[in-house]
Amino acid sequence: MVATFEETYGYPPGRNEVRLADADDLRAAREYAREMPGSDEQLKFYESFGEVALPDVGNGYFIHSARDVLHRVSEEGYAFIPMADDPHGMVIGSDGGGILFVADWGGVIHRSRTASLDAAEFDRVADDFPEFLDLIRRSVTRFVETGEPGYL
Template sequence: MDGAYIRRWREDVTACLDRLLPGFEVRLGYPPGRHMVGGMAGEERFASLASTRPSGDLLEWYRQVREVSLPDIGSGYFVHDPGLVVRREVASVRGRFTADVVVFASDGGGTLFAVSAVTGSPVYRLPAGEIVAGVYRSDDPRFDVVAEDLTGFLDRLHDAVEVFAATGAAGDL
């Protein structure tokens, strides 16, 4: 993942939101939540990420984008602010998969999204499950790989925003 990809992603998603939000309430029958793609993380918050052992891709992401809030896309999607990432509750996953992870995103239904600390590693979907001493355990079939890597996850999130802006319906991640 490079800075050009992230800038393009941010611009494309922002353009989709700019098309979606005018007339949102008339079209969907309720007012929109606060949608935003934040700017880069401040130095202090960015530096605090080192304790989470994030992948190089996740660090590159936070150099460009502090957080993403998409409360009306599907059940809502949120790429967490680095301050929330640092206060992590889950440090590893066990069950269908075993990995040390960093939780960086969630949806409005309680599902977490985590990426392994190794660049190019898969992104895992973590539905509600047991968390003991930082270890997430689940045999739930929804505990799965949602994307081959962080770029794949961001591409799927981008697609969900585009489809919702065009149709009012969003797919699941």
């Protein structure tokens, strides 16, 4: 995608990367696991990867680092997802248009309908973190093959 991006779209690509976890990320991953019950899949992810930034896929897809997720919780508190089994969650990612991805304490991933969490409405997008990652993978593949936005 990056190799032919400028030729296809007429401008250079952004910083598309999947950053590997460093020592600070590993510490934050352990703290994340303490804060978020039932987050085994996300913990495994955060032990391997620091963050994902794909600004050129559709509007963009971003999976925030465990440090960023925890910082947001300390600054703003937990997200409230009214229809979830346990309505507490953490913002774990976003798209380039301001839509937020929130993991509830049961591991389900939800997408906000607006760019704000104040009285936000959510749609369930994945039953667990591996399914969420698969949706991102499929979105990238679809974008590369067709130039159309993905599945999230």
